[in-house]
Amino acid sequence: MSLAGCLAALGAGAGLVNAATPASLRVQVVDESGLPVRDAVVELRSAKPPANPIRFPWKMGMAQKNRQFTPGTLIVAKGSTVAFPNLDNVRHSIYSFSKPARFEIELYGRDQTRTHTFAIAGSVKLGCNIHDEMRGYIRVTDTPFAAKTDHNGYVTMSGMASGGANLIVWHPQLRMPGNESASAIRISGGAQTHKLKVALR
Numbered sequence: 001m002s003l004a005g006c007l008a009a010l011g012a013g014a015g016l017v018n019a020a021t022p023a024s025l026r027v028q029v030v031d032e033s034g035l036p037v038r039d040a041v042v043e044l045r046s047a048k049p050p051a052n053p054i055r056f057p058w059k060m061g062m063a064q065k066n067r068q069f070t071p072g073t074l075i076v077a078k079g080s081t082v083a084f085p086n087l088d089n090v091r092h093s094i095y096s097f098s099k100p101a102r103f104e105i106e107l108y109g110r111d112q113t114r115t116h117t118f119a120i121a122g123s124v125k126l127g128c129n130i131h132d133e134m135r136g137y138i139r140v141t142d143t144p145f146a147a148k149t150d151h152n153g154y155v156t157m158s159g160m161a162s163g164g165a166n167l168i169v170w171h172p173q174l175r176m177p178g179n180e181s182a183s184a185i186r187i188s189g190g191a192q193t194h195k196l197k198v199a200l201r
């Protein structure tokens, strides 16, 4: 994984370092002109693997609706089974040539659902054989600290352990190998804020 030269940490360590204060991390992802980047995946990885099975509060599902994958980007824990309900009147298929999950699901129609289990961490790009413009992205992650930026480019995470960690940003248009960039950060007790500048295609 390459270190992002374009990655700038702004303010670090607002507030007092106190063992009683749970660690929290707020990250804003912006593009080269400083505009917020939405639907970027931000992951925090520490050397210690997570103790418990990873559970995210959102549904492990991606619908096909109005000839689009919805949501267009979905974060799932490694090993998750994702449901792909077709809510359109037309039939859709699903294919992926991405290394962590090469698969194909044949055409299926309205109100039918297919599933796929994502066993390997990484990024998976989905398409439909009938509708070339349909794109969906599954980010399969092995850390519980993963979230998608909101329309202002922000994610907030809390409850991570103190110490060194890797902050990773992924976006389908990010101009880096694997469409992701990584930087080393240090988590301390209390609230931290980072601003990450990325170059998009």
Ligand SMILES: [Cu+2]
Pocket (backbone or CB within 6 Å): 067, 091, 092, 093, 128, 129, 130, 131, 134
């Ligand atoms: Cu389709």
